Amino acid sequence: MNLQSVSFISGEPIFDKKATNKQEIGEILEKAKVAGQIWANVSVADRIECVRQFGAFVSAHRDQISKLISSEVGKLPWDADGEVSASIAKVELSIAAMETRRRDRILQPSNGPVQRQVRYRPIGVGLVLGPFNFPLHLPGGQIIPLLLAGNAVVFKPSEKATAVGQWMMDAWHQSGLPRDVMQWIVGAGDTAVTAIDRPEVGGVFLTGSRAVGQAIHRQLAGRPEVMLALELGGNNPIIVTESVPPDTVAKLVSFSAFVSAGQRCTCARRAIFVDGNDSNHQINALVIATEKLSAGLPGDNRAEVGPLIDATAAKRLKQTYDELLHLGCKPLLPFAVDPRHPALVRPSILDATDISPDGLAAIGAMEWFGPLLVVQRVKNFEAAIHAAARTPYGLAASLLGGSKAMFDQFAAGVGAGVVNWNGPTTGAAGALPFGGLDASGNHRPAGYYAIDFCSDPVSSLLRDEPSTDDPWSIVS
Ligand SMILES: NC(=O)c1ccc[n+]([C@@H]2O[C@H](COP(=O)([O-])OP(=O)(O)OC[C@H]3O[C@@H](n4cnc5c(N)ncnc54)[C@H](O)[C@@H]3O)[C@@H](O)[C@H]2O)c1
Numbered sequence: 001m002n003l004q005s006v007s008f009i010s011g012e013p014i015f016d017k018k019a020t021n022k023q024e025i026g027e028i029l030e031k032a033k034v035a036g037q038i039w040a041n042v043s044v045a046d047r048i049e050c051v052r053q054f055g056a057f058v059s060a061h062r063d064q065i066s067k068l069i070s071s072e073v074g075k076l077p078w079d080a081d082g083e084v085s086a087s088i089a090k091v092e093l094s095i096a097a098m099e100t101r102r103r104d105r106i107l108q109p110s111n112g113p114v115q116r117q118v119r120y121r122p123i124g125v126g127l128v129l130g131p132f133n134f135p136l137h138l139p140g141g142q143i144i145p146l147l148l149a150g151n152a153v154v155f156k157p158s159e160k161a162t163a164v165g166q167w168m169m170d171a172w173h174q175s176g177l178p179r180d181v182m183q184w185i186v187g188a189g190d191t192a193v194t195a196i197d198r199p200e201v202g203g204v205f206l207t208g209s210r211a212v213g214q215a216i217h218r219q220l221a222g223r224p225e226v227m228l229a230l231e232l233g234g235n236n237p238i239i240v241t242e243s244v245p246p247d248t249v250a251k252l253v254s255f256s257a258f259v260s261a262g263q264r265c266t267c268a269r270r271a272i273f274v275d276g277n278d279s280n281h282q283i284n285a286l287v288i289a290t291e292k293l294s295a296g297l298p299g300d301n302r303a304e305v306g307p308l309i310d311a312t313a314a315k316r317l318k319q320t321y322d323e324l325l326h327l328g329c330k331p332l333l334p335f336a337v338d339p340r341h342p343a344l345v346r347p348s349i350l351d352a353t354d355i356s357p358d359g360l361a362a363i364g365a366m367e368w369f370g371p372l373l374v375v376q377r378v379k380n381f382e383a384a385i386h387a388a389a390r391t392p393y394g395l396a397a398s399l400l401g402g403s404k405a406m407f408d409q410f411a412a413g414v415g416a417g418v419v420n421w422n423g424p425t426t427g428a429a430g431a432l433p434f435g436g437l438d439a440s441g442n443h444r445p446a447g448y449y450a451i452d453f454c455s456d457p458v459s460s461l462l463r464d465e466p467s468t469d470d471p472w473s474i475v476s
């Protein structure tokens with residue numbers, strides 16, 4: 001199978017390469033295993049230096065990589081540029097995370113003549129499986145901590161973002177990282193499946209859909225020694241209370257739902273309005289503002305909503321839209337593909353207010369990835385929290401308006417790993433953990449906490465000389 005990418009900007013091919021075959025995958029992982037053992041013995045200071053060199057390389061070439069992201073995955077320039085900034089910031093954030101959360105240390109004060117030490121052993125080889133939507137930033141959020149912690153990495157970029165993957169590989173090598181410490185394989189899901197089966201793999205780090213997370217979980221059954229970190233999708237709610245001015249609602253809800261053409265895992269999929277005197281105005285303002293959003297390809301300077309990753313994704317989104325209509329949703333802004341490109345889908349909004357409880361539960365269980373928002377009116381704040389939590393997923397959620405006490409009630413009841421107040425569901429902070437609860441992950445949040453799953457703690461009790469002290473005397 002050949003992996004090919006065509007530029008959204010020029011229409012020219014920008015990547016064409018054969019998928020890595022089974023034998024090559026085996027060789028790459030064998031080399032990674034050996035390289036990991038050497039890299040683990042490189043000093044932490046040298047590893048930090050290497051990672052900083054990577055950050056400096058990305059900074060120095062930011063226009064180039066930003067344009068490549070736009071070309072390959074269709075992100076609008078400001079959005080691609082934001083991704084590059086987040087990727088650069090990830091370097092210092094990951095170093096700080098390691099210093100504060102995973103640095104070898106002697107516990108103070110010492111317990112009499114006995115010292116207590118904790119050190120961290122890398123897991124060996126981390127297999128990083130990237131998504132297409134943040135092809136630089138999200139794999140980087142796992143690769144950087146893995147390397148800092150002393151692991152070798154084998155990276156498989158999304159088959160839809162291989163050119164960006166290749167750029168990242170070159171960036172690491174040009175930053176001085178030994179070649180075998182950071183290698184890549186290219187291909188689709190079957191390539192990942194072959195790699196996961198290899199005995200050298202110490203951890204699998206997926207950012208992707210729930211279906212793929214479940215498939216990997218099944219594949220690894222019986223191999224508990226392999227670390228599995230799953231950053232999965234969501235069906236994210238945003239609650240709008242009565243007090244919020246309609247134009248603020250329009251801006252915050254449409255941004256949450258349609259930024260990056262709805263292709264962020266944190267994008268709002270359901271907007272739940274607490275019915276009151278203003279809710280008609282709030283919903284009308286949202287629909288009008290959304291209708292005015294200008295869709296376009298990355299080369300179009302007026303564009304506010306870019307394309308989906310490809311025409312197949314647009315067709316899949318249309319199927320979801322039809323399914324929602326079938327469940328009884330009413331169109332407030334109908335689905336439409338822009339005639340200029342089969343992946344350019346205009347934002348659409350459906351109303352689910354009159355749907356049966358079973359229908360609402362079915363909507364909450366769906367996962368879609370594009371500019372499609374479902375709105376629903378409920379009678380009070382408690383009903384809004386109940387509606388928001390009616391999903392097996394638990395990635396992001398937001399509350400607009402209300403008091404701090406109401407926000408605390410929301411945060412406790414909504415069941416999401418990222419819960420915001422008076423802001424969009426998107427735009428997660430790099431200095432915080434980032435992970436989903438329930439069906440959105442497997443208790444391995446990334447973001448600031450990604451470093452936690454790149455090594456295992458090793459505890460020691462140290463005595464200056466052999467001692468026959470009662471071991472129960474060490475109580476803490
Ligand atoms: N929680 C997060 O941090 C986060 C961030 C971004 C995207 N996402 C989610 O990712 C999805 C969009 O990205 P995508 O379409 O690239 O996801 P995807 O699940 O289709 O693919 C992700 C990666 O998994 C690989 N893969 C596919 N089948 C596999 C298999 N059977 N075994 C192992 N690997 C396999 C793909 O080749 C790709 O590299 C959405 O569901 C989105 O919500 C989550």
Ligand SMILES: N[C@@H](CCC=O)C(=O)O
Nearest residue numbers: 133264265266426427428
């Ligand atoms: N960091 C991103 C989400 C990553 C998933 O796609 C945000 O919150 O905007």
